[in-house]
Amino acid sequence: MTPPSIVKVELLLQGGHHQTVYLQSTDPLLQRLFQAVSAKSQPPELFQIPLQAGHAGLCFSSQHLVGLVTEPPMYIQPTFNPAPLEVLPSPYVQMEQFLTAAEHQALLQTTIQQESAFVPTQTTTDTPDYRQSMILPNLDGLAQRVMERIEQVLPAVLTQLKLPAFQASEIETQLTSHNDGNFYKLHNDNGSPDTATRELTYVYYFYKEPKPFSGGELRVYDSKIENNFYVQADSFQTVDPRNNSIVFFLSRYMHEVLPVTCPSKQFADSRFTINGWIRR
Numbered sequence: 001m002t003p004p005s006i007v008k009v010e011l012l013l014q015g016g017h018h019q020t021v022y023l024q025s026t027d028p029l030l031q032r033l034f035q036a037v038s039a040k041s042q043p044p045e046l047f048q049i050p051l052q053a054g055h056a057g058l059c060f061s062s063q064h065l066v067g068l069v070t071e072p073p074m075y076i077q078p079t080f081n082p083a084p085l086e087v088l089p090s091p092y093v094q095m096e097q098f099l100t101a102a103e104h105q106a107l108l109q110t111t112i113q114q115e116s117a118f119v120p121t122q123t124t125t126d127t128p129d130y131r132q133s134m135i136l137p138n139l140d141g142l143a144q145r146v147m148e149r150i151e152q153v154l155p156a157v158l159t160q161l162k163l164p165a166f167q168a169s170e171i172e173t174q175l176t177s178h179n180d181g182n183f184y185k186l187h188n189d190n191g192s193p194d195t196a197t198r199e200l201t202y203v204y205y206f207y208k209e210p211k212p213f214s215g216g217e218l219r220v221y222d223s224k225i226e227n228n229f230y231v232q233a234d235s236f237q238t239v240d241p242r243n244n245s246i247v248f249f250l251s252r253y254m255h256e257v258l259p260v261t262c263p264s265k266q267f268a269d270s271r272f273t274i275n276g277w278i279r280r
């Protein structure tokens with residue numbers, strides 16, 4: 001350990017005032033002064049420093065300490081004292097009985113007939129074990145009724161989510177199936193350059209009755225801002241994927257699909273979705 005030495009410290013105060021004091025390098029006052037400069041003490045700290053061998057005193061608030069000039073030079077690691085992170089809620093809208101019973105039934109039957117055309121899903125990052133489900137690559141008008149209904153309800157959805165109206169440049173759509181053990185781990189839907197203009201995510205759920213699977217809930221996480229990025233908070237909403245309902249939420253929200261349990265393992269008993277993204 002190096003022995004303490006005398007440090008010449010020039011205090012730079014607001015308004016252009018300055019005062020020089022001499023302190024031992026080990027004096028806790030020196031540490032407090034550096035802290036006041038680097039991390040603006042809350043509440044403000046009052047400094048009282050004896051001058052002229054105690055014949056005078058300098059008194060100032062940490063709020064008015066602008067900087068320190070030291071001889072020899074002394075530098076400290078900046079300490080950040082960030083404000084507690086605020087949790088931003090992630091609202092969603094769920095609409096029930098989105099299609100008529102006949103439309104729902106027709107969609108389900110046509111989808112089940114397409115079983116052999118389904119292929120395993122991939123993620124944009126291709127991380128293994130991140131997503132397990134099947135997708136129908138060619139929809140061939142299958143999703144048309146859902147798309148028409150989305151266009152009808154979109155103004156009301158934006159109002160409910162307290163979002164300003166925007167001109168949708170494109171509505172993307174896909175048809176997926178989740179069977180026994182399938183899932184989609186935590187992700188957002190607009191985190192890559194080619195997905196960045198996705199504003200709203202929608203998921204329409206349809207399946208056979210009585211419900212042939214359990215699990216498969218959609219979990220939507222609240223957000224907080226960390227280093228200028230939206231990241232997920234610890235809190236979340238769990239959305240029940242109710243038959244013939246549709247869910248809308250902001251594509252930037254972190255969300256996941258919890259594992260599905262489908263005892264029969266039959267394709268026809270899957271949790272089906274027509275889901276996609278509305279781009280601004």
Ligand SMILES: O=C(O)CCC(=O)C(=O)O
Pocket residue numbers: 184189203217218241255256257273275
């Ligand atoms: O199936 C769901 O509930 C959500 C699917 C999803 O998050 C996605 O495909 O990006």
Ligand SMILES: [Fe+2]
Pocket residue numbers: 187188189201255
């Ligand atoms: Fe997603």
